Amino acid sequence: MEEGEARAPPSPSSTLEKQFDDFRHRLDESGSLRERIRGVAMEIESVTRLMHSSLLLVHQSRPVPEVLEKAKAQIGMLKELFHRLAEILRECPGQYYRYHGDWKSETQTVVSVLAFMHWLETGSLLMHAEAEEKLGLNNSEFGLDIEEYLIGICFMSNELPRYVVNQVTAGDYDCPRKVLKFLTELHAAFRMLNLRNDFLRKKFDGMKYDLRRVEEVYYDVKIRGLAANGDSMGDQGIQGES
Amino acid sequence: MEEGEARAPPSPSSTLEKQFDDFRHRLDESGSLRERIRGVAMEIESVTRLMHSSLLLVHQSRPVPEVLEKAKAQIGMLKELFHRLAEILRECPGQYYRYHGDWKSETQTVVSVLAFMHWLETGSLLMHAEAEEKLGLNNSEFGLDIEEYLIGICFMSNELPRYVVNQVTAGDYDCPRKVLKFLTELHAAFRMLNLRNDFLRKKFDGMKYDLRRVEEVYYDVKIRGLAANGDSMGDQGIQGES
Amino acid sequence: MEEGEARAPPSPSSTLEKQFDDFRHRLDESGSLRERIRGVAMEIESVTRLMHSSLLLVHQSRPVPEVLEKAKAQIGMLKELFHRLAEILRECPGQYYRYHGDWKSETQTVVSVLAFMHWLETGSLLMHAEAEEKLGLNNSEFGLDIEEYLIGICFMSNELPRYVVNQVTAGDYDCPRKVLKFLTELHAAFRMLNLRNDFLRKKFDGMKYDLRRVEEVYYDVKIRGLAANGDSMGDQGIQGES
Amino acid sequence: MEEGEARAPPSPSSTLEKQFDDFRHRLDESGSLRERIRGVAMEIESVTRLMHSSLLLVHQSRPVPEVLEKAKAQIGMLKELFHRLAEILRECPGQYYRYHGDWKSETQTVVSVLAFMHWLETGSLLMHAEAEEKLGLNNSEFGLDIEEYLIGICFMSNELPRYVVNQVTAGDYDCPRKVLKFLTELHAAFRMLNLRNDFLRKKFDGMKYDLRRVEEVYYDVKIRGLAANGDSMGDQGIQGES
Missing domain, CATH: 1.20.58.200 (Translin; domain 2)
Known part of the structure; x- marks a missing residue:
């Protein structure tokens, strides 16, 4: 009897279970990846908020160099956080846009803050390539989306x-x-x-x-x-x- | 003239124009890609609607083989359309999930129709791998998203x-x-x-x-x-x- | 001058900053408490889902004792999780109802599952005190809300x-x-x-x-x-x- | 008779009735407590509306001291009402946050009015501790929630x-x-x-x-x-x- 069972093709329900078991692993993996991405995105949000608070002092006519100095000190932290994001994304090649929605809003704010700082300093627009460079996003796999x-x-x-x-x-x-x-x-x-x-x-x-x-x-x-x-x-x- | 240009740094506004000119090209490219994807997705939707209409005859107790025959005749067309989708996506590697929203709803309906046909024929669930095979999606770059x-x-x-x-x-x-x-x-x-x-x-x-x-x-x-x-x-x- | 400053009352803005600094600490504390509560609540949800899945087999006429055995094996885990909740809440006496919304929906499901099991076994209603006892909630500070x-x-x-x-x-x-x-x-x-x-x-x-x-x-x-x-x-x- | 009762276990339905009878008492108690709280909250709302009406005269450039005088006359009433709230809450220790939703909106308005008055008088922010003191909320059990x-x-x-x-x-x-x-x-x-x-x-x-x-x-x-x-x-x- 047991021999017979060993030779028999898998029953439909065991195939079904196997497939869903596989799905469960993959959905759990993608869920935990998403959680890690959200964790970094929230750190990015927190650093950006600090920078923005410093920058708001220009509205009170504080000297621009002084205002910029404080905000600039945080750019290294941002770069480090985007590096962590890129490393997480490297685990799932070709899925940048799958998880993109989980950090894009924070990235938009980062660009606005960096561009305001750049304008205060130079009077000109922060170029896309310059923004990428400041954030260490110059490699081809994890870039700064144009939109x-x-x-x-x-x-x-x-x-x-x-x-x-x-x-x-x-x-x-x-x-x-x-x-x-x-x-x-x-x-x-x-x-x-x-x-x-x-x-x-x-x-x-x-x-x-x-x-x-x-x-x-x-x-x-x-x-x-x-x-x-x-x-x-x-x-x-x-x-x-x- | 060329000499003069070589010596002078580019004026800020010409750099700005150049960047936005580049953006324009890229946004237009992505826009036309999206239009082509939508075009194929609408054909997929149309074929699937036909198949679904044929299938609805099972509710009027028409013989299952007869009902299935008509619907099955369209699968080749679906396969061809997904092949065209895959070819379009091959032009922009790593951006499957960027445009995913433009065909996902149609794909869900395709799966529901194929799975209903499969169940009518075999009494069992159409597996994910079987669905991919029917749609010719077995290569690694353009697959059927689990969700x-x-x-x-x-x-x-x-x-x-x-x-x-x-x-x-x-x-x-x-x-x-x-x-x-x-x-x-x-x-x-x-x-x-x-x-x-x-x-x-x-x-x-x-x-x-x-x-x-x-x-x-x-x-x-x-x-x-x-x-x-x-x-x-x-x-x-x-x-x-x- | 410095002496003078030492004697002077604190400037309004430093008082303001001090108050908000204090608020920040307290809001952060309450935020992290809430996160820990949500973490346990999600584990409760996950265990309850497992129990519920086991119980659903009664709809397929599986023998009740067999069905109950599997579900009962999880009650210890639930008890442990509610104990962890109670310990977190002990850190903030008198604030049970402040965070109550963060675990109440999960608790309702727990009650429904335990009461269904109890009814399958005894044919009678799981009493409030019995539910509390099963979950180890018999001490006075962290009870099972009547609603x-x-x-x-x-x-x-x-x-x-x-x-x-x-x-x-x-x-x-x-x-x-x-x-x-x-x-x-x-x-x-x-x-x-x-x-x-x-x-x-x-x-x-x-x-x-x-x-x-x-x-x-x-x-x-x-x-x-x-x-x-x-x-x-x-x-x-x-x-x-x- | 008593002997008989002592020997027979209570029938399931009498236990059920007893439990729900107990619930009825407790829900009625909590319902009437809530009504009493709402009654006081509505009085608070009414007094605050009066104060706010007086304050609106500053928009017509009436002298600030005159405007404040009228509004200040009501603070004692507010204090008395919050004292009544605190006394009601003292009947159910540890349940401040259970009923909190029933007076929080009114309390927010009270704070806004007191803070506006304070600012008109001093040009500075009414501190949290000052607000608590004005409302007589300085004991530890019934405080002014930070939010x-x-x-x-x-x-x-x-x-x-x-x-x-x-x-x-x-x-x-x-x-x-x-x-x-x-x-x-x-x-x-x-x-x-x-x-x-x-x-x-x-x-x-x-x-x-x-x-x-x-x-x-x-x-x-x-x-x-x-x-x-x-x-x-x-x-x-x-x-x-x-």
């Missing part, structure tokens, strides 16, 4: 009207002109893209309102003749309208 | 209570017992999985109602002694009442 | 119509009478309570449908004379209606 | 933009600067907290908009040189533009 980069840039743009308002309040009347130039170019660049009807499109639509608000502040400053005094930079093509 | 397979199986389960009711109406009093056995084993197998609180979990929760409905039909048949004739399983302890 | 117990009992009642249907199918025609008697008494007992318009009330309203379904099955069995044969238990007050 | 305090402070922040707008309208051009300083510090303090993704988090997110609105008003005042007169703080660097 996350672009959404992060939109978030950064949302910070600018507030910055302009507070700078003017503190007496820096040349700030609106500079921000307006930057934001106008950025907005024009985004307009080159064919955006689908999705989250990025919605965020980009919001950039229009940032632009308008900065235009209004520039207008306020110009119409009162406040911009006129210090405004002698030839390359801007703006000359002392009364 | 889509499982959701498809849940959809198939939803078809069974109706099938049982119609079979009993048509005089097949042994059907409930067979379906109940199948569904009980399937339900038990699913219970082995640690499902996250997501779509699959919700679909599986619905399988409980299919099971109960089939139990109720089996009960109706048994209590009226209708199952007694063909019911040669001694363990049921029911003897020709009425 | 969780009652909701768990309602969940158990939901299992009974299915059990009756499957027992009758398997030829046990005396089952409906016994279940009906139990459920009628249980329903009457619940009706003594003044329930607020909340979750428990809603669950109790559902018990009415369980009762009706069991009445219908009993009716089916009686009207066909199936119950008549074996029905000779004097204490039930049911005598051979034709 | 309710924090939510109340967020509600208070929502009042400030309106206050600033109306003060400027009435000619008080120094108000925006003072409010901005206060709100900036408060916002920074909140950012130190790791807020879960809950109600408090949502309320805090709203504080950002209060801050921006006040910045905008300060901007309007500065750009028109209106703040210049009373503005003797050298650190602002703004000198009498016309």
Whole structure:
């Protein structure tokens, strides 16, 4: 009898059990992978929040270098955390986009913070390649998704009207002109893209309102003749309208 | 001229333009890829709908072989369409899960239809590997995601209570017992999985109602002694009442 | 100057910072406590799911003692897990109800499973004190909330119509009478309570449908004379209606 | 008779009835406790609404001392009501958080009103300990939950933009600067907290908009040189533009 059973093909239900047993292992594996990813993503969120808090001091007219110094000190930590993410993802090749949703929102915020810092320091846009480099994402397998980069840039743009308002309040009347130039170019660049009807499109639509608000502040400053005094930079093509 | 350009650093705005020009190309590429995927997915949906329509005739007690023949004739077409999907995806290695959302719902329906056909023919569950083979998805790069397979199986389960009711109406009093056995084993197998609180979990929760409905039909048949004739399983302890 | 500062009252902003620093510690503490509670609650859920899976075999007419044995083997584990919960809660006296929401749903399921097992074994209701004892909750600080117990009992009642249907199918025609008697008494007992318009009330309203379904099955069995044969238990007050 | 009872075990249904009878008493007790709590909470709500109405006169530029006087007259009443709450809760030790939901919303409003009054009087934040003292909640058993305090402070922040707008309208051009300083510090303090993704988090997110609105008003005042007169703080660097 036992011999006979040994030779018989597996019963349907044992095949079924075997398949689901296999599924259970694989779903558990993918579940624990996801938990580890979420763990790192939450650490990224926490570091970014610290950096953002430091940066907010620019709205109170603290000197930019001082403000940047504190935030910059955290970049190494971010790099380390993205390295850990990349190592986790290396365990499951070709599945970057399977788990992407578990860290993308945090990455967008990271980009917005880095781009704001870069702009404060240089007055120019943090390029995609520069963002990747800062985060140590220059290898081919774990990169910075273009859409996350672009959404992060939109978030950064949302910070600018507030910055302009507070700078003017503190007496820096040349700030609106500079921000307006930057934001106008950025907005024009985004307009080159064919955006689908999705989250990025919605965020980009919001950039229009940032632009308008900065235009209004520039207008306020110009119409009162406040911009006129210090405004002698030839390359801007703006000359002392009364 | 060339010399001059070589010496001057690129102006910030031209770098910006270049980056967004590059983004435009990449977003357009990914957009057209997505459109091609959606095109194939819609063809898959159309073929599956045809197959499903053919299959629905089993509820009118048409002979199973006749019903299956028509549906089976379409499997080659499905295989061809999944082959086209796989070829499109081969253009962007490692991005299976990036575009996965664009064909997953259609794939779930395909699985449910194939699994129903397989069950009608063999009385057993279409295994994951069998489903992959039918769709020509046996290579490693483009496979059948486990969760889509499982959701498809849940959809198939939803078809069974109706099938049982119609079979009993048509005089097949042994059907409930067979379906109940199948569904009980399937339900038990699913219970082995640690499902996250997501779509699959919700679909599986619905399988409980299919099971109960089939139990109720089996009960109706048994209590009226209708199952007694063909019911040669001694363990049921029911003897020709009425 | 320094002396002066030492004597001066703390500046408002340092008081503010100190208060929020204190809040941060306390919120972090409560957050990590909550995470530990959730961890244990998820283990409870997992053990209960295993027990429930074993119990479901009674619907396939497996012998009750065999079915119970497997489920009973897990009770020790549950007791251990509730002990760990109680120990965590002991760290924050008087805050049982603050974190109660984090394990109450799992506890309701535990009660429903234990009560179903108890009913299968004894035919009577698992009392609140018995449930507490099985879970080792007999000390005064960490008890089984009455409402969780009652909701768990309602969940158990939901299992009974299915059990009756499957027992009758398997030829046990005396089952409906016994279940009906139990459920009628249980329903009457619940009706003594003044329930607020909340979750428990809603669950109790559902018990009415369980009762009706069991009445219908009993009716089916009686009207066909199936119950008549074996029905000779004097204490039930049911005598051979034709 | 007594002898007989002593020998016979209680019948199952009498045990059942006894248990549910006990539950009925306990649920009724807890229900009537809840009603008494709700009664006091509604009185608290009523007194707070009166206080809030008095306070709203500050938006019409009534003198602050006069406005405060009326509102302050009610604090004793609040203290008395919280004392009654505490006495009710003393009847059920360790169940503060069981009934907490029945007065927490009212308590948040109380905090917001007291904090607004305190700010009008002193220009600084009402500390948690000060709020507890005003409400006589300084004993250890019935305290002011930190989260309710924090939510109340967020509600208070929502009042400030309106206050600033109306003060400027009435000619008080120094108000925006003072409010901005206060709100900036408060916002920074909140950012130190790791807020879960809950109600408090949502309320805090709203504080950002209060801050921006006040910045905008300060901007309007500065750009028109209106703040210049009373503005003797050298650190602002703004000198009498016309």
